[in-house]
Amino acid sequence: MPAIELSKAPQPAFTDPAQIRNFCIIAHIDHGKSTLADRMLQITEVVESRNMRAQYLDRMDIERERGITIKSQAVRLPWRSAYDKQEYILNMIDTPGHVDFTYEVSRSLAACEGAVLLVDCAQGIEAQTLANLYLAMENNLTIIPVLNKIDLPAAQPEKFAEELAKLIGCQPEDCLRVSGKTGDGVEVLLNEIVKQIPAPVGDPNAPARALIFDSVYDSYRGVVTYVRVVDGHLSTRDQIQMMSTGVRHEMLEVGVISPEPVPSKGLGVGEVGYLITGVKDVRQSRVGDTVTNYHRPATKQLAGYKDPRPMVYSGLFPLEGSDYPILREALDKLQLNDAALVYEPESSAALGFGFRCGFLGLLHMEIVRERLEREAGLSLISTAPSVVYLVTDGDGKELVVTNPSEFPEGKIMEVKEPIVRATILAPSEFIGTIMELCQQRRGTLLGMDYLSEDRVEIRYTLPLAEIVFDFFDQLKSRTRGYASLDYEPIGEEAGDLVKVDILLQSEKVDAFSAIVHREKAYAYGMSMTVKLRELIPRQQFEVPIQAAIGGKIIARETIRAIRKDVLAKCYGGDISRKRKLLEKQKEGKKRMKMVGRVEVPQEAFIAALSTGEESSDDKDKKK
């Protein structure tokens, strides 16, 4: 049998690096990564057949109520190669699958020597997978192309083997074919991982250096840090030090995941495992940082560490003002597990007290918002997402603007906005539609390549601000869901950008201010004023709604004064009814926000802040 009984397998801290293979699986969501991982757990017998269940690693954190909540960050799989009959330790390292987490992906890849590129052979490669593949290639990883789901009737392995071969620069026949579902080809894949992926190389006698590739907060154990040892070794009860911050920690526990956490004496060169130091906040144990021995520190930290830098900002406000402390507490708690989340208190005249939050991207923003609403039971209003602008004012002073309200009044010399390089993969029939969309969004075409006869990769530079609006929804709806998108920031460029304010009865409504391209200012002003005219109920006085750039009004609508708000009839039997109606209406009034003298229902804010076309998600939420 190629599987090895755990107790007889090479033990952590005593495994020869030559016996170790570290790899990750790069795949698009739905392309079968979890199912393939299930088969690997089963075939290597780290999970007994009777304990096996579908998507084993994904479900662990949900089912577990005590102990460490493990994600599938890194699983240690003992395996005897069919080729040389030798024993090996395969460490399967998980990678997050989304564009917002490119940095986290890059650190996971940096912990590996090879990557399995897993592609559904009924679908072909998707943009995010392609982006991660390029990242893996930049990290000099050995790529093993694998076509999954060969059992499907719609499988086109030949077609997509061609596509993969062209991308990687190999022969179509080098692509392995597996079925995660039936297990077909998975043993061969394990053997090929051993054969093709190089063993890790490091200096066992050098001062310890281990790369943090993930860091997770667990309410029972504190932060669980996942590391890959590069040089030296880590042992229990070592004093360790984080090289970027210099902070010292006591190492309480070291171990490997197999797939339950198993404490070990330590971790040696090339090994992958976890450490627990008792810290309570993932920001003290940051992804990309280097762990070293406090008493015998390394002099040079591993390359590639970056502080997470928010790309998108948005204000989050509780619907009920009294929920503000709950929101603060929920953010504090979330931040323990999310080093990329930043926030500071913000107060809006229109929305009350809330927080200005910075996110890695739109998905990150959605995840955070959803978790806050679900886990803390909050109802939130979020303001339109804003990117980070660099504004030079009339005095030549440069300001970082993450909130339209910080946009300086008066003369502006220059406004720079973040630019991304976007990659879109889609069936070639949609080229025209996609180019039209990108053109509308101030895009510049960089190039286009055919991946296969009928699939293209289109590359554009686009202002990030145009993407955070509703680009992805538009792309999906205009390509019937077939296009996939990935983007990476490539710098800043000056643009003709202005701040458009919305005024209700001459009072600025901070929540509706937006920084937009001058050519789109009028359209934004028009759409907001018209929307608000319809959303805000008539008041007992006339309410002008204006859109303005500085002092210049660019659009105006008027809500006429209400003239009749009375029920004519009032007989004896109507009195109770009238009083009850009044009490109900008073309740409703509590959900009104005052802008100056104007009463604005909360629903109007929510509706006005949602983009023109609702995504299906939003519709569901309203149900």
Add this chain to the structure above:
Amino acid sequence: MSARADRLAFYIHIPYCVKRCGYCDFNTYTPAELQIQSSLETISHDYIDLVLKEIERAAAQSVATFVPSIFFGGGTPTLMAPADLARVIESIQSHFTLTDDCEITIEANPDTVNPEMLLQLLQAGFNRISLGMQSAVPHVLEVLDRTHNPANVEKAVLAARAAGFNEVSVDLIYGTPGESMQDWERSIDAALALPITHISAYALIVEEGTKLASRVKRSEIIIPDDDETADKYILADNRFRDAGMDWYELSNWSKPGSECKHNLYYWCGENWWGAGPGAHSHMDGRRWWNVKHPGAYKEKILSIGDPTQDSENLSDVEREEERLLLNIRLPGGIAKSSLTAQQLEKLSPFLEGGHVSKENWGGGKVTLTQTGRLLADRIVRDALA
């Protein structure tokens, strides 16, 4: 609002109509709906027997001595035999003392009155009649699903005057789908041409569950917008005033001294007893109401003698809310001294906007101007409640 304990007004509900009008959601039934085969005379007699039992109950429960008003509403009270209506008045009289100026009103459909009946009503003690005119315009009456011939209104009013009724009121409805400003003006003119002393004019409310509501839902007819309805109110208020009838409640106008006492009883928080199915009563901060269906009413009266469906005891806060929402509808308004500084502060935008009278404000009162009356509910909601 504290009620005068020695007084009790009576409302007598007659829950029968020959036909239900399309806009009406009152508690009334046609013989067909009730599947009654017996003659109207029999219904009248049997039903009034039940009402008399409830009056006895009122007499047993109330400490009042005087009855200042009796109001017969419906439904269609004139479907009852005048002799039966007379039995009600006699019964009340046997338990209480009618005040010298006791107002005894009957609501009537212009089609169902005739000189003979009018005389019988006068003899029974009635001294005020309120006729459902609604509109003088045939296509408006058609949308309202009213059966009467507009010409009958004039006939009925003249007949009532001739018979000796000194207090004659007509009800008007404005804001009916399809009613133009000219149509409304025609109705106003027609009403003012009559020898009447009182007008009630109500903006149409499309009530859930009516025929009218389902026609609106099917988009067969369109409800006029509130601005137009506001214009109609202002037109009516001006015309009525010019004709010598001032508002004494925001939907009611009268010649001096011809205000409906009964309605003022409701609006001033006095005690009244409502007899009949679905009728509401109020005594000293307690409100209760009877079961709605005539069958259920009969059953309860005959079995336990108490037709009450449910009741509520008003808290001080609720009583104060009622005081504000009712009094603001009256020209006398609310004394500023009875309001908090915060309430007065919140009224200031309405004062500035011309909705609350500046003149009376100076005199220590919160009263509504013509445009303010149209926003009465909002003013209560925003500033007073």
